[in-house]
């Protein structure tokens with residue numbers, strides 16, 4: 001009897017152990033795939049796993065910059081000012097002092113950053129690179145091969161292809177569209193004017209998104225308006241629980257284009273009739289979630305993991321709804337994208353920090369790991385850091401590239417719904433990649449200097465660019481002001497990097513001199 005019972009127990013234990021082992025292995029494989037960017041069955045290490053930090057390490061230029069900047073903004077009272085906005089804080093908001101309270105009183109004199117301009121215009125010194133050439137990188141475009149998707153896929157763009165299809169097939173290895181592009185406006189006009197044929201909810205992702213289908217197989221990704229322009233990120237929301245803003249998607253596309261990155265798909269605003277243009281043409285699953293609110297507005301909530309219930313419904317006014325429409329990424333055969341985990345990914349945990357937040361040598365480790373050890377990828381992450389800092393986007397957990405172009409291609413600037421949430425706050429941690437690597441493309445620095453010194457500032461250019469959008473004004477004014485302020489902060493960050501490097505260079509040459517002195 002005892003023998004049987006013990007055997008059963010053993011069997012049960014063995015079974016339990018086996019099941020746990022299988023589950024654990026499965027989890028590990030899934031996690032590893034995200035970590036290593038799996039492509040056509042080959043494992044290509046993309047970057048280190050997110051490691052959580054234990055000890056606070058306060059060294060490094062990133063932490064120094066952080067401290068300096070905080071000290072500065074405290075000394076001047078506050079860099080933030082009062083917003084008297086009814087939407088900002090509802091009566092039930094018990095968040096305490098999450099928001100600004102003082103008006104800026106003094107403006108410092110305009111610093112033209114002439115020291116940085118000198119470096120951008122200096123010719124590249126091939127024989128004897130200067131110390132700053134390790135920080136401000138001038139790229140060679142001599143062996144410039146830049147095939148299009150059509151060329152890679154051996155496809156001809158037919159004359160009766162839609163503007164979107166032409167656009168998609170003209171995407172190149174280096175950018176989504178060229179500086180002299182003529183298709184972006186046409187793609188946008190189609191998304192604004194063409195009738196909507198069919199609507200389904202996009203699967204995956206955390207918040208609601210709809211796939212809009214127009215005639216001729218044209219598609220767009222729709223994000224609906226939830227709040228008025230003046231609504232800021234709720235003080236008690238983390239970046240990963242922040243609501244998405246359709247205006248941020250639109251503004252991010254304009255900024256990406258203005259900065260000359262051309263890595264974001266075209267996005268436009270459009271007003272919809274929620275009844276005739278969504279409810280009557282949507283699939284059954286979405287249709288089931290439609291209802292009329294007590295205020296007699298037409299609403300729906302869809303199905304998703306965040307904010308898809310009656311209390312977070314998307315409502316028309318009474319049936320007019322505003323939203324953003326992003327041109328669809330290529331869906332042709334062999335245009336798959338590779339998903340990479342961002343090395344400076346946040347922890348997505350409300351109490352833990354990621355390793356980069358406390359390790360001042362984090363970049364040295366990233367620099368050694370493919371694909372960051374060669375070609376353009378690390379420079380692209382620096383651009384992304386600049387871009388995200390400007391828009392205040394903390395939600396950059398992954399990024400995507402087109403598989404067919406290999407590793408020496410651009411990361412697509414995707415998913416900016418959580419940008420433009422806190423116009424009175426500059427989130428320096430978004431600049432951590434740039435500050436920890438002390439690295440920037442010369443062309444990006446040049447653009448920043450131009451936007452800083454004029455003739456037109458970034459906010460002026462953005463205001464102008466956004467003014468043609470059907471739902472203009474797209475951004476609340478404080479967001480535009482923030483852009484100009486943040487350009488100045490990035491330039492200061494680059495200057496601090498250069499200053500530190502020049503000090504190190506000077507120390508090095510002093511040592512050498514001292515050494516030589518002994519011989520003289």
Ligand SMILES: Nc1ncnc2c1ncn2[C@@H]1O[C@H](COP(=O)(O)OP(=O)(O)OP(=O)(O)O)[C@@H](O)[C@H]1O
Pocket residue numbers: 204205206207208209221265326327328329414415416417
């Ligand atoms: N313009 C587009 N065309 C086609 N697919 C897109 C487009 N933009 C984004 N996607 C795809 O949809 C996915 C989800 O989009 P997005 O990241 O904007 O939504 P999200 O809800 O914020 O997702 P998550 O919560 O995972 O961050 C993206 O990872 C991308 O693969």
Ligand SMILES: [Mn+2]
Pocket residue numbers: 395415417
């Ligand atoms: Mn997202």
